[in-house]
Amino acid sequence: xxxxxxxxxxxxxxxxxxxxxxxxxxxxxxxxxxxxxxxxxxxxxxxxxxxxxxxxxxxxxxxxxxxxxxxxxxxxxxxxxxxxxxxxxxxxxxxxxxxxxxxxxxxxxxx
Amino acid sequence: xxxxxxxxxxxxxxxxxxxxxxxxxxxxxxxxxxxxxxxxxxxxxxxxxxxxxxxxxxxxxxxxxxxxxxxxxxxxxxxxxxxxxxxxxxxxxxxxxxxxxxxxxxxxxxxxxxxxxxxxxx
Numbered sequence: 001x002x003x004x005x006x007x008x009x010x011x012x013x014x015x016x017x018x019x020x021x022x023x024x025x026x027x028x029x030x031x032x033x034x035x036x037x038x039x040x041x042x043x044x045x046x047x048x049x050x051x052x053x054x055x056x057x058x059x060x061x062x063x064x065x066x067x068x069x070x071x072x073x074x075x076x077x078x079x080x081x082x083x084x085x086x087x088x089x090x091x092x093x094x095x096x097x098x099x100x101x102x103x104x105x106x107x108x109x110x111x
Numbered sequence: 112x113x114x115x116x117x118x119x120x121x122x123x124x125x126x127x128x129x130x131x132x133x134x135x136x137x138x139x140x141x142x143x144x145x146x147x148x149x150x151x152x153x154x155x156x157x158x159x160x161x162x163x164x165x166x167x168x169x170x171x172x173x174x175x176x177x178x179x180x181x182x183x184x185x186x187x188x189x190x191x192x193x194x195x196x197x198x199x200x201x202x203x204x205x206x207x208x209x210x211x212x213x214x215x216x217x218x219x220x221x222x223x224x225x226x227x228x229x230x231x232x233x
Contacts, residue, residue, distance in 0.1 A: 003155070036219035038156070045223040046148075046156065051212055057221070089156050091219055099170055100146065100220070105155040 004029065004090055004103035011109040017078040020106045022090030023071060028101055030071040034093035037066060037075045040105075041086045049088075050075060077108070085110040113137040115207055115224035122230045123197050130193035131227045133207030140188040141165040144210040146220050147181060147192045151203040161210070162190060197231045204228050 005023040012018040022029065022037075029035055035053045038046035048057050050066035053073065063078045073092070077084055090103040118132040133145065147159040160171035162181045169181050183190040190207055205227050208220035 003157075034219065040156075045206060045226055046208075046220075047223070048212070048219065048221045051219050051221070055212075057212060091156075091158075093219070096170075099161055099172070100158045102148075102156040102158055 002101070004092060004101055006088075006090060006103040006106045008104070009107045009109065011111055012077075012080045013111050014080050014082060016080050017076060018080060018108065019077075020075045020088055020090075020108070022073040022075070022092075022103045024073070024092050024101070025071055028092040028094040029068065029073050031095075032093045033068065035066065035068055035073040036091045037064075038089045038091065039084075039086045040089065046089060080110050082110050084108060113209060113222040115209060115222055117205075117207060117224040117227045120228040120230070122232070124233055125197055125199055125231055127197050127231075128193070128195050129197055129229065130191050131205060131229065133190040133192075133224050135188045135190070135209065138209070140183075141185055143216050145181075145183065145190045146208050146210060147179075147190075148206045148208060148220065149175075149203045150206065150226075156206075159192070159205075164190070197229075199231050199233075201229060202231045 033053050037050040039049045040046045053068045054066040065076045088106045094101045114136045116134045141164045144161045146161045149157045159175045164183045180193045208223040211218040212221045
């Protein structure tokens with residue numbers, strides 16, 4: 001099972017918007033609406049930010065949104081804040097035996 | 112409140128065995144899958160495998176099949192990840208996580224432990 005493909009880095013200024021893409025295949029992202037996104041600050045555990053493509057867990061600001069088209073999912077962050085600077089990972093369900101696959105991660109810099 | 116508390120950092124030599132733990136609280140332990148995730152230094156997250164404490168159903172990523180063993184003790188609500196012979200390349204942070212958001216059992220890794228750093232060095 002190959003890792004999902006994410007850009008290595010993206011950047012934006014405070015107040016701007018950014019979008020991070022996550023490209024998989026018809027075996028994972030394209031077949032299931034079970035794409036999730038995680039925010040990870042240095043030295044911390046990942047934090048669930050988006051699940052089931054576009055749902056936000058309680059406590060996650062609505063500046064974070066998710067979408068999917070075909071084999072590619074996207075995480076959008078609007079109104080960038082300095083605390084959004086972190087690594088972001090996508091994750092997709094990949095079937096009963098492959099279970100879950102992660103993306104390689106994207107480093108978001110808020111300049 | 113769902114909590115997963117992992118055992119502390121370990122320093123081991125190549126060839127040694129190791130078992131790290133993940134103690135769950137705040138939910139019905141036997142009704143939710145537990146996943147283990149590896150993060151090598153400076154690298155991304157890697158899915159290792161999942162375990163269902165209700166019936167001990169275990170599924171491994173092909174990359175980790177035969178390399179580690181995932182198990183749990185329902186009586187003490189604790190999941191385990193173990194190695195029989197460590198290699199230097201096993202040096203990484205290891206996270207456990209519960210699948211499912213809220214009371215929904217099906218779903219992504221949602222509640223994460225704090226991680227256990229394993230260092231393997233001669």
